[in-house]
Amino acid sequence: MRRILVTGAAGFIGYHVSHTLLQQGHAVIGMDNLNDYYSVQLKRDRLAQLQPQPNFTFHKIDLANRAHMEWLFTAYQPEIVIHLAAQAGVRYSLQNPHAYTDSNLVGFLHILEGCRNCQVEHLVYASSSSVYGANQKQPFSTQHNVDHPLSLYAATKKANELMAHTYSHLYGIPCTGLRFFTVYGPWGRPDMATYKFTEAIMSGRPIDVYNNGKMRRDFTYIDDIVDGVLRLLPHAPQPHTADPDWTTDPSTSQAPFRIYNIGNNQPVDLLYFIETLEDCLGRSAQKNLMPLQPGDVLETYADIDSLTEAVGFQPQTSIEEGLQRFVDWYLSYRPMEQAIAC
Known part of the structure; x- marks a missing residue:
C-alpha cells in the first residue's frame, strides 16, 4: 500500500485514477x-x-490556498503525488484568465x-496537448518545440512543465508530465464534445460544429489513460546522462x-466522431456549422512512442467501443440528472 495524493479527485480523470488505485489496495488522499x-x-x-x-x-481544498495546501502535505506526507487538478478549458480561458493563473500557476x-x-x-502531473499550439508537424512529438501556445490555458500548462523542471533540477524531485490528448468516457466532463454533443442530441438541440467539422482529434478513452498513468507510477524518471548533448x-x-x-495515436475526423455517436444513440444530430474559434487547433495527433518504450503503453479502445461505453453510462446517469433538475 502506498500513500498517494490525487488532486482533482472529483474530476473526470482524477475520479477514475482514484478508483483504480483503491481497487489496487493503495491509500488515496483526494x-x-x-x-x-x-x-x-x-x-x-x-x-x-x-467515499x-x-x-x-477526501478534503475540499483550493490549490491556490497556500496554508491549506501546506497543511495537506504535512498531515498526510504522501509518497506519490498525482496532480490532475487545474482550471480546464481553452475557450473559458479567454473570458476568465485569472482563474488560470490562480489554479494552474499559483496552485x-x-x-x-x-x-x-x-x-x-x-x-x-497533467500537462496538455494544447501546448503544441501553432505547431503544424504531425504527429505531435515531445521532441518538438512548444513555444507558440494559442490560449492562456495552453500557456499555463507549458509553464507547469518549466516549473516542474526547475524544481526537479534544484531539489531532485522526480517529475513526470503527461500531455493528455482529448480524454473521453463515462463520468466525462459536460464541457467536452462527447458529453455536450450527447446531451444536445438527446434533447433535440443542435450541436455547434466548429470549422465546419474539418477538425481531427486524438480521442483517448479514459481506461487507456488510467492504464498509462498507473504504469508510470513506479517508474520515476532518472537523469538523462547517456547523451552529453541531452538538450x-x-x-x-x-x-x-x-x-x-x-x-x-489514431486521430478521428470530427464528422466521423459525430456519425459514430449518432449510431450509438440511435438519433441524428442537428449540426450548426461554425467557423474555427480562437484558441482552437485543427488537429491533434499524439506520437506515443516514448511512452510505449518506457512502460509498454498501448491504447486498446476504438472510438466505436469507447463511445458506446460512454452512451451506455450516460443513459443510466441521465435520470439522476433529471431528478436533480426537478
Missing part, C-alpha cells in the same frame, strides 16, 4: 475544490462512488513546494524529469 466550472453535482456523484471505500480520504507552485518539503518519491531532446533532462504524450 482533494478538489468542487468549483462550479461545470456541474458540482456531477463531481459529488463521482465522489459518492469513492465508501475505506482507504479513501502548481504549492504542489511543487509540498513535494519538496515532503521529499515525494514521484510527482506525476536536443526537450522531453528529458540531466534532472530527474520527463515529458510524455499520452493519447490514442
Whole structure:
C-alpha cells in the first residue's frame, strides 16, 4: 500500500485514477475544490462512488490556498503525488484568465513546494496537448518545440512543465508530465464534445460544429489513460546522462524529469466522431456549422512512442467501443440528472 495524493479527485480523470488505485489496495488522499466550472453535482456523484471505500480520504481544498495546501502535505506526507487538478478549458480561458493563473500557476507552485518539503518519491502531473499550439508537424512529438501556445490555458500548462523542471533540477524531485490528448468516457466532463454533443442530441438541440467539422482529434478513452498513468507510477524518471548533448531532446533532462504524450495515436475526423455517436444513440444530430474559434487547433495527433518504450503503453479502445461505453453510462446517469433538475 502506498500513500498517494490525487488532486482533482472529483474530476473526470482524477475520479477514475482514484478508483483504480483503491481497487489496487493503495491509500488515496483526494482533494478538489468542487468549483462550479461545470456541474458540482456531477463531481459529488463521482465522489459518492469513492467515499465508501475505506482507504479513501477526501478534503475540499483550493490549490491556490497556500496554508491549506501546506497543511495537506504535512498531515498526510504522501509518497506519490498525482496532480490532475487545474482550471480546464481553452475557450473559458479567454473570458476568465485569472482563474488560470490562480489554479494552474499559483496552485502548481504549492504542489511543487509540498513535494519538496515532503521529499515525494514521484510527482506525476497533467500537462496538455494544447501546448503544441501553432505547431503544424504531425504527429505531435515531445521532441518538438512548444513555444507558440494559442490560449492562456495552453500557456499555463507549458509553464507547469518549466516549473516542474526547475524544481526537479534544484531539489531532485522526480517529475513526470503527461500531455493528455482529448480524454473521453463515462463520468466525462459536460464541457467536452462527447458529453455536450450527447446531451444536445438527446434533447433535440443542435450541436455547434466548429470549422465546419474539418477538425481531427486524438480521442483517448479514459481506461487507456488510467492504464498509462498507473504504469508510470513506479517508474520515476532518472537523469538523462547517456547523451552529453541531452538538450536536443526537450522531453528529458540531466534532472530527474520527463515529458510524455499520452493519447490514442489514431486521430478521428470530427464528422466521423459525430456519425459514430449518432449510431450509438440511435438519433441524428442537428449540426450548426461554425467557423474555427480562437484558441482552437485543427488537429491533434499524439506520437506515443516514448511512452510505449518506457512502460509498454498501448491504447486498446476504438472510438466505436469507447463511445458506446460512454452512451451506455450516460443513459443510466441521465435520470439522476433529471431528478436533480426537478
